[in-house]
Amino acid sequence: MAKNRKTPENRRPIAARKSQARRCKAAATAEPASSTTDIEDLAPAVPGPAAAPAALRAQLLRWYDAHRRDLPWRRASGGEEDRAYAVWVSEVMLQQTRVPVVVGYYDRWMTRWPTVRSLAAATQEEVNEMWAGLGYYRRARFLLEGAKQIVEKGEFPRTASALRDVRGIGDYTAGAIASIAFNEVVPVVDGNVVRVLSRLYAIADNPKESSTVKRFWELAGQLVDPSRPGDFNQAMMELGATLCSKTKPGCSECPVSSHCQALALSRDNPPVQVTDYPRVVPKAKPRSDFAAVSVVQIAQGLKQEDDYKKDKDDLFLLIRRPEEGLLAGLWEFPLVLVDEEKTDLINRRKEMDKYLKKLLKIDVGQKPTVILREDVGEYVHVFSHIRLTMYVELLILNLKDEVGPVCSMVHGSEKLKLVNENSVESMGLTSGIRKVYNMAKAFKLRRLSVYENDQVPTRKRSRRVKQ
Numbered sequence: 210m211a212k213n214r215k216t217p218e219n220r221r222p223i224a225a226r227k228s229q230a231r232r233c234k235a236a237a238t239a240e241p242a243s244s245t246t247d248i249e250d251l252a253p254a255v256p257g258p259a260a261a262p263a264a265l266r267a268q269l270l271r272w273y274d275a276h277r278r279d280l281p282w283r284r285a286s287g288g289e290e291d292r293a294y295a296v297w298v299s300e301v302m303l304q305q306t307r308v309p310v311v312v313g314y315y316d317r318w319m320t321r322w323p324t325v326r327s328l329a330a331a332t333q334e335e336v337n338e339m340w341a342g343l344g345y346y347r348r349a350r351f352l353l354e355g356a357k358q359i360v361e362k363g364e365f366p367r368t369a370s371a372l373r374d375v376r377g378i379g380d381y382t383a384g385a386i387a388s389i390a391f392n393e394v395v396p397v398v399d400g401n402v403v404r405v406l407s408r409l410y411a412i413a414d415n416p417k418e419s420s421t422v423k424r425f426w427e428l429a430g431q432l433v434d435p436s437r438p439g440d441f442n443q444a445m446m447e448l449g450a451t452l453c454s455k456t457k458p459g460c461s462e463c464p465v466s467s468h469c470q471a472l473a474l475s476r477d478n479p480p481v482q483v484t485d486y487p488r489v490v491p492k493a494k495p496r497s498d499f500a501a502v503s504v505v506q507i508a509q510g511l512k513q514e515d516d517y518k519k520d521k522d523d524l525f526l527l528i529r530r531p532e533e534g535l536l537a538g539l540w541e542f543p544l545v546l547v548d549e550e551k552t553d554l555i556n557r558r559k560e561m562d563k564y565l566k567k568l569l570k571i572d573v574g575q576k577p578t579v580i581l582r583e584d585v586g587e588y589v590h591v592f593s594h595i596r597l598t599m600y601v602e603l604l605i606l607n608l609k610d611e612v613g614p615v616c617s618m619v620h621g622s623e624k625l626k627l628v629n630e631n632s633v634e635s636m637g638l639t640s641g642i643r644k645v646y647n648m649a650k651a652f653k654l655r656r657l658s659v660y661e662n663d664q665v666p667t668r669k670r671s672r673r674v675k676q
Contacts, residue, residue, distance in 0.1 A: 351377025401449025
């Protein structure tokens with residue numbers, strides 16, 4: 210006969226069982242708790258939430274009904290597919306981004322593309338422009354590709370398993386869409402839910418390990434309300450985003466505090482804090498990269514530096530990044546990575562000159578070609594895994610007879626683009642490239658101000674002698 214396997218609902222960690230024996234021994238000797246108690250050696254002091262899931266669900270849903278935030282994606286009207294699309298867009302935007310920032314982006318997005326079919330008809334460049342500033346541009350690309358895939362199939366997937374087949378939709382987003390839009394009884398687990406679960410169950414394990422992640426999904430699946438799965442999942446996320454915060458949890462106002470094992474442990478053992486759960490795992494140190502960046506402005510018909518103030522019709526050179534990898538398919542100014550030991554001015558310009566010669570088939574090193582070349586400054590842009598130091602220069606070129614061939618070369622390429630100042634201002638550039646452009650623009654304005662002040666004649670003193 211097969212052994213009866215214990216489910217996560219009634220299973221207790223080995224450390225917890227050992228600690229129960231310790232407590233019995235401690236009770237006999239009446240020793241006070243040690244000030245250096247390890248949270249992993251503490252057993253739950255109250256019945257776990259699995260012992261009363263119905264009560265927990267009811268308490269959490271009552272709190273959610275009374276206190277949930279009024280967010281635009283929660284007011285989405287229309288049929289189930291429209292609601293599913295609204296949930297999808299909002300959940301993708303909310304990844305790594307705060308709610309107050311997302312609200313404005315979401316409203317603008319839905320005004321332009323109110324349905325999945327309207328989004329599927331958009332171009333990647335249009336989507337990138339709308340997404341500019343949210344970061345993680347791969348998510349925007351997946352949204353567009355997923356929309357095209359759904360429209361090609363003719364219907365919006367209605368289950369979590371079917372949704373996971375859509376480009377860019379993973380377990381969390383699939384669970385959110387399926388439960389909120391289609392009322393499927395499936396869980397969701399994001400950072401907020403992990404924090405709530407780790408405190409409810411006093412889980413001290415590394416939250417990044419696959420076995421711990423699997424346990425979170427199992428527990429979330431046991432707790433999800435069978436009649437209101439979408440509202441319950443949103444309530445769990447709402448609790449984690451508001452009362453059950455990382456550093457200042459509002460335990461006195463929490464609707465499920467009576468089920469919280471971390472809170473009970475903290476009351477019995479002062480050295481233990483609710484904020485000890487989940488365990489904080491140090492982030493990997495981002496690698497350091499270095500790049501020379503040229504804001505290349507092509508002046509049409511100018512002969513000397515003094516004329517560059519007449520640049521209203523000048524063109525800026527932009528390059529499309531590769532379709533795979535960091536910031537895939539996005540536009541940027543000429544950028545070339547350099548070794549840390551070669552970040553000096555001479556080596557940076559040498560690498561940039563080679564890069565521009567390869568791109569435009571022109572020799573930037575020729576004196577008549579360069580109207581102005583000045584360092585603008587440094588800017589450090591931090592990605593999740595890269596700390597990129599950009600050394601920025603403004604490079605104004607006068608190509609004279611070469612303007613025509615260069616323009617023809619650019620127009621025949623999908624990786625090069627010449628745009629005027631108005632276009633640069635309105636384009637959906639990444640926040641890092643936008644910063645680089647603004648640095649060059651501010652430098653140019655300062656330079657023009659100095660130039661114009663130098664042209665103002667000084668007032669001659671009167672040599673007339675007063676009578």
